[in-house]
Amino acid sequence: MGYQMSTVEFNNVISKLLLDYRILAPVCLEGKGTFSGTDLVTYGDIERIQDVVFDRKTVYSAKEAVFPPSETMFYFTEEEFKQPSVDQKGILVFARPCDINAFKRLDAIYLESGPYPDPYYLQLREKLKFVLMECDHGFKNCFCASMGTNETSDFSLLVRSEGDQIFCLINDTGFEDLISESLASNSIRKVDLQPGFVQRNKTRLQIPDKLDNSLFSHPLWQEYASRCTGCGRCNFSCPTCSCFTMQDLFYRDNPSCGERRRVWASCMIEGYTEMAGGQEVRKTQGERMRFKVMHKFSDFKKRFGFHMCVGCGRCDDVCPEYISLPRCVQKLQEIKNGGVR
Amino acid sequence: MSVHTKKLIKNAYRITRDRDITALRIRVPGGHLPVEYFDIIKEVAQKYGNGTVHITTRQGFEVPGIPMEMVDKVNRLIAPILKGLEKDIGVQVNDEEIGYPAAGTRNVSGCIGNRVCPFANYDTTDLALKLERIIYPNDYHVKIAVSGCPNDCIKAHMQDIGVLGQVEPLYNPDRCISCGACVDNCHKRSTGALTMVNYRVERDEKRCLGCGECVLTCPNSAWTRGSNYYRVVIMGRTGKKNPRIARTFLEWVSEDTVLKVVANMYDYIEKHIDRRLPKEHVGYIVDRTGLNVFKDEVLKEAELDAKAKVAQFIDFGRYFYDRNQM
Incomplete structure (x- = not known):
């Protein structure tokens, strides 16, 4: 079911979601770009819909939500080790179709390529749900249509921002209550909503079928x-x-304790x-x-x-x-x- | 022909080797200007000059071959330049129809800065305009240049006041993948302020120049830009008498501090200049009073935050003219 509401009303929805979820979305970090006077658009925690950058592509991808650049696997002392605890909240990620489809690739690597799934990946992946962001036009250098990754049905919510109005499609029964609770007391309207997907990109590829x-x-x-x-x-x-690599490090003040990390390679x-x-x-x-x-x-x-x-x-x-x-x-x-x- | 040469020189014209012929220097604060002014410079050169223009080391234009009796006409012609490049940015120009009001304090030159250069840590032209507003018009002989980073492409080290952009690099260990690119680059290109300890980078604040190379090199935004600061190098000079490179006076100071120090320097000159001489360059005044007097007076009411460093002693080195050594 699709709904139309004001930004203010949608922010109430976000406030409710934040009780159970960490919400990650493209955000603009002012002045954090590589070069002086430039911004960095990347994934970050949000608390209101205005924080979400809808019209620019992030530099880094959504994979960081479940595959952080640096992750402590366990802490060790002479005879014991302990895994770090994990935040109990779910993870809700605003993502475009290509990025959602990218998780299918990460799943293949981390969950399906060996005899058993990677527990560190799995414990975060199980928490992950997607909020679909549409691309009304492809960005520079995009070629999702050529890769067949321009569409997806794997999302819990679709969120579209138009002026001060938010259009939200619920594609996951688990989230129906969230809106229907607000529905009674507010001016939220039911609307017909279908996700729109980019069908063509400026960059088009024909993948050679036999690269040997x-x-x-x-x-x-x-x-x-x-x-x-x-x-x-x-x-x-x-x-x-x-890809990741392993690091065993021994604390300088007491080298008989330390931790094992995995970091991106x-x-x-x-x-x-x-x-x-x-x-x-x-x-x-x-x-x-x-x-x-x-x-x-x-x-x-x-x-x-x-x-x-x-x-x-x-x-x-x-x-x-x-x-x-x-x-x-x-x-x-x-x-x-x-x-x- | 009767010419009041002192007035002519103050009007940004000069006495040339050719009798009755002068040359006009046009200021371009920060060295960046809208091209519309080229039309005026071209017209001056073609109509009153000899059809050529010299690009000065201070990033202005010098139009040679102007007959001295044409000065008033030239001044009227360049009025839009005085308005656009001086009055409109906040410089006090009482009558833009009568040419430049002073020439002692030279054009503030600047490298291209962060409007174009990836290494620059700030907008150099913007700072040059702010400085121009404070120091011009003024008859005291002062040269200032601003550089986006410690590469110092504008040669701020050859000025009385050189301003070099600094940025405080912020390190997020959670994004660091221990590739070592920043450590390697800092050693090769900058001061070797970074070391890898336990797969993480440590920055020696005493060695760090704030050049921003680590931020530029990091492939994963583990290093990002913190606040902007400035390094101020002082009393560099060329000239027949003891030329020398400028030395660091202040580090990790704010833009407000830079502007305050420069403004105070003019009070210092006013107080200590040797009025028996036709003119005295600020560097030679500092040679007479010593650094401590200069320091106390220019830092008056300047707010220095905890990060700021002030040189306690400067050794400018020596320049030997002893002919017996040659």
């Missing part, structure tokens, strides 16, 4: 070896990159493939780019049946060297078609 090892030595990758500086921004902004940063003894499998940025592209557009699909990339275009947005992942895929397609080099 014959491309390994293609000169295409050499270009990236000279362009990429290996900063990892593409991985950290990606909603589907899920980046296949584009030096050291990712370094093994004991110093052997490093992929040494150049070209090889690292090749690995990333093959993983996102070939290897993952071989295992799970769908591409890893959801076409949000963040990697393209954030690359300081203006390297475009979709452009790289287009080049691969051109090569497959026997075109350019």
Whole structure:
């Protein structure tokens, strides 16, 4: 059922939701952009609908809600260890279709790829519900339509903001009471509401259906070896990159206590493939780019049946060297078609 | 031909090697101007000058080849520049039809700042305009430049007052993935103020310049921008007598403090200048009074917060002219 209400009325709904949920949404952090005088649009906790940024794409993705950049797995002393406690509240995340579809990829990696699900991921993932944000037009560098990730039915609420009016579609019976309670005493109106999805993007990709090892030595990758500086921004902004590394640290004041953490890792940063003894499998940025592209557009699909990339275009947005992942895929397609080099 | 040269010079014209011919210096505070003023500069050069313009080291324009008897006409022609680039930004110009009211205090120059440059920590042109409002018009010989960051592309270290932008970097350990990019970059490019301890970054506040490189380098916004501050370097100069680079006087001070210190410096000059000389450059006054007198007087009523640092002693180094060493 869809409802129309004022911002004030919707904020009452949010206040009720906040009793049971932590609500995360795109917010604008003023002056927190990399460069002086610029803002950072990213995920943050909200307490009112006006805090939500509807008209800009976030730099970082919603994956942080269940896969934080740094997560303590347990604290240890000489003989014991303890897992940190977890907030009992649910997590409600405002997300666009691509980002919601990205969780299907994270689920595949964390819940379906091994003999048992990853407990740290699972304990947060179980709490997660989505508030769908529509894209009335695609943003710069988006290519969700090409990846088939432009639509979703996996959401509890749809929230659309128009002027001082909020349109809200309830797609989860668990949330019906929330509105109907408010409905009696307020001027909330029932309306017909259907989610709108972007059907075309300016950037369009044809994913080559067979990317095989014959491309390994293609000169295409050499270009990236000279362009990429290996900063990892593409991985950290990606909603589907899920690699982490482990850190055991011993407290300085008492080194017999400490903690084990897992933190994000980046296949584009030096050291990712370094093994004991110093052997490093992929040494150049070209090889690292090749690995990333093959993983996102070939290897993952071989295992799970769908591409890893959801076409949000963040990697393209954030690359300081203006390297475009979709452009790289287009080049691969051109090569497959026997075109350019 | 009778010309009151002192008045001419004060009017931002100069005595040139060619008899009866002068050149006009046009101020461009912060070195950034709307292109509409090019039309006027072009007209002055073509109509009264020799059709050329020199771009000055202080980011102004010098129009040469102007006959001295044309000065009044030129002044009327440049009235829109005086209005737009001086009066409208709050500089006291009583009559914009009669040209520049003073030339002793030079144009405030600035690097391009954060309107364009990714390294800059603030809007340099904006600060230059605020300074211009305080120091101009004034006859005392003072040179000021503002730089967006410690790279100091504008050479603020060659000025009486150089202002360098600082930003306090804020570290969020929860976003840090221990990639080490900031630590590495700080060592290579800046002062080596960062070290990795237990997979987390520690910042040595005594070494940190506030350049913002860590914020620029961090791929995951673990480093973000805190408040803006300024470093003030003083009494750098070129010249025949003891040229030298400016040294740090203040660090981690606010914009208000910078403006207050500059305003106070003019009172200091007024009080201590050697009036027997045709003019005395502020740097040489400080050489006579010593740093402590300068410090006490320019910091009068300046609010310094807990972060601010003030130099207790400055060694400007020496410049030897001993011919026997050459």
